[in-house]
Amino acid sequence: MSLQACAEMVERSDPDRFRVAMAAPPPAREILFPLYAFNLEVARAPWRTREPMLAEMRLQWWRDVVENSAAGETPPAHEVAGPLGALLNAGRLDPAPLDALIEARRRDIEREPFAPDALRPYLEGTAGNLLWAGAGGLGEPESSRPAIIQAGYASGLATWLLALPELATHGRGLAILTPDTIHSLAQDALAALSESRRTRFGPGIPALRAASLAAAMLKAASRDPDAVLHGRLALPEGQKRLRLLWVTLRGTW
Known part of the structure; x- marks a missing residue:
């Protein structure tokens, strides 16, 4: 313990x-x-x-x-x-x-698989609340919560798309699994992430860095939805480490 x-x-x-x-x-x-x-x-x-x-x-x-x-x-x-x-x-x-x-x-x-419009509430409830719990625990004020939930949704979708091929084998993927659907989801999450970044965050930034890889994965999914379908979305480990180092040194996320 x-x-x-x-x-x-x-x-x-x-x-x-x-x-x-x-x-x-x-x-x-x-x-x-x-x-x-x-x-x-x-x-x-x-x-x-x-x-x-x-x-x-x-x-x-x-x-x-x-x-x-x-x-x-x-x-x-x-x-x-x-x-x-x-x-x-x-x-x-x-x-x-x-x-x-x-x-x-x-x-x-x-x-059961998700309808595309049911996925966002699920990811806000899971990844969004996780990101908010961490940032709030570090002292981020309640006023930041909506923006952090948006960032959590974007981060959660990136992770979910990464796992989508395996989820689909268990019947837990998307009810409508097409490249157009994946592109649309990725674009929606990128818009949410962009909106979230307009907020000026404070003490919760170390927790928000859990969303620092989302943009790269979502852009890749939007450009090439087939990379999601065929399990090629993962970022190289070196790129992930450099991204985290960069945002940490800059004091951003």
Whole structure:
């Protein structure tokens, strides 16, 4: 039940966010690593069983952890719930976006493809709330929330498109899977990202760097939708590292 356990989990399963957290000041890592580990646990819950009721129970367990910890109860002795609960106990994380993220993940239990117009609310609920929870935990004011949710949607769509070939094999892709649909989605997310960047952000910038790779992937998807369909969207590791280094040195995202 330690920050180190959360960091190791994120390093194994979410290396891009691991690098984002490591580039942040040490006090910010105390928030970001448990938050990112929590996101992994919740995202996996609907995939770990084929029984909808069991998946619901797993998600409800996390909702109870968030609610009870925010109310001051001692969190479970769990490698992620423990550190996350301690942050909620101390008022360092807002429980609202975490609860909303869990609720949005219930959509994954359905095991059905998305209609294109249903994808944005899902990604705002998952990736958007995750980005806002991190930025808010670092001190970003409530007034920034709408712009951060937009950035989270764009970042979430980039990641979702990266995983689309695998999702499609499990019947969880797009109901209308065509190059035109992918191009349209990528353009919509790029517009949302551009709108978000008009906001002047402050202490939440280290968390916002989790969205720093979105533009490159979305532009690639828009130019060449077939790259998404055939699993060629991933950016080279060197390019990702240089991008994060660049925005960190500049103090931007």
